Amino acid sequence: METLIKNHExxxxxxxxxLERLLAFTAEHGWVDTRAAALVMGVQRKHASSDLxxxxxxxxxxxxxxxxxxxxxxxxxxxxxxxxxGLLAAGREVPDPLPDPRNVSTTTFQHESDCLLLAAxxxxxxxxxxxxxGPPVKKGxxxxxxxxxxxxxxxxxxxxxxxxxxxxxxxxxxxTAIMRGRFQKVFYFCPDEKTRDRVKGMILSITRxxxxxxxxxxxxxxxACFRFATYEQYQAVPPKI
Numbered sequence: 001m002e003t004l005i006k007n008h009e010x011x012x013x014x015x016x017x018x019l020e021r022l023l024a025f026t027a028e029h030g031w032v033d034t035r036a037a038a039l040v041m042g043v044q045r046k047h048a049s050s051d052l053x054x055x056x057x058x059x060x061x062x063x064x065x066x067x068x069x070x071x072x073x074x075x076x077x078x079x080x081x082x083x084x085x086g087l088l089a090a091g092r093e094v095p096d097p098l099p100d101p102r103n104v105s106t107t108t109f110q111h112e113s114d115c116l117l118l119a120a121x122x123x124x125x126x127x128x129x130x131x132x133x134g135p136p137v138k139k140g141x142x143x144x145x146x147x148x149x150x151x152x153x154x155x156x157x158x159x160x161x162x163x164x165x166x167x168x169x170x171x172x173x174x175x176t177a178i179m180r181g182r183f184q185k186v187f188y189f190c191p192d193e194k195t196r197d198r199v200k201g202m203i204l205s206i207t208r209x210x211x212x213x214x215x216x217x218x219x220x221x222x223x224a225c226f227r228f229a230t231y232e233q234y235q236a237v238p239p240k241i
Contacts, residue, residue, distance in 0.1 A: 018043070018051060020086075023060060025120065026078045027086030029130070033075045033113050039120035052076055060085060068106050075113075114231070115144055115157050118189060121235045125149060143174070146183060149241040153185040153227075161198045164206070171226075172209035175216070178225060187239060188228045200228040 018041040025040045026032045032040070038048035055061040060082030065072045078086055115130070122128040127148040143154035154174060162170075174186045188203070190196035204223055209216050227239065 019055065019060075022051065022055065023078065023082055023086030025086070026061065026076065027083045029116060029119060031075055031077045031112075031116075033073065033116060035113070036116040036120040037076075039117070055082065066106065066109050068110065073109075111144075111157060111159055114159060114191065118155075118157065118231065118234060119145070122147070123238050126238060126241065128155075143183075143186070147187065147239070147241060151185070151241050152183040153187050153239070153241055154183045156186065156188045158188050158190050158195065158199050161195060161202065164202060167202050168206055168209050171203060171206050171218070172211050172216070175209065175218075175222060175225070176211055185225050185227060185241070188226065189234055190228070190230055193230055196228050196230050203228075 021040050022032070022037055025036070032052075034045050034048050034052070037052055038045045041048060041051060043051070052061065052063070056063050056076070059079055061076040061078055063074055063076050065074050067073075119128045128145055129148070130145050144157045145155040147153050147155055154177065156170075177183060178185075188196070188199055190199055203226055207218055209218060229239075
């Protein structure tokens with residue numbers, strides 16, 4: 001009997017630990033999907049769905065859906081009670097406003113979901129935070145997030161390849177931020193090797209940019225500030241920073 005009670009207590013504690021990790025992640029990032037929830041809790045997706053349903057039943061999360069390519073994809077947001085419990089579990093204060101999946105396009109939702117995937121697989125010795133605050137050099141050139149270890153690096157989650165003119169603007173913005181000490185490097189994470197190689201080729205082929213109206217020559221020192229990897233590479237071998 002004592003063994004049974006102990007096992008029951010251990011199961012209850014494991015269940016509570018999973019719930020706290022889930023709520024902490026959801027409160028910090030504003031929402032979660034099944035893929036990220038499974039990674040955060042360390043369970044298979046089918047079990048994550050069950051845990052998410054129980055959290056909804058307890059009034060800690062609310063379930064929503066978005067239609068992508070003809071199929072409905074579920075996602076969850078914390079209720080006020082769930083957010084408070086999650087922030088307490090994480091030991092964090094109330095975060096700044098984060099992207100709301102209810103008010104974004106399908107493309108943006110998929111991008112935000114990939115940001116969640118990388119955040120959920122970030123090792124404990126690194127801190128992943130969405131980039132909040134601070135004026136951009138040009139509209140739309142803020143990084144997606146930052147990773148902080150011994151140094152801080154900007155993170156760009158790049159699902160598709162932009163044109164050369166746009167990358168020139170982005171590179172100029174990032175180099176300006178590096179000069180100002182906001183971060184020291186820029187990591188680009190892509191869903192596959194083909195996209196990674198194309199993005200890398202586009203960025204490393206840039207030889208000149210304009211910063212504050214003046215032409216700036218990009219050499220090996222500046223190119224060394226940019227790193228490129230697939231999602232799988234990031235998950236298998238997190239960067240040493």
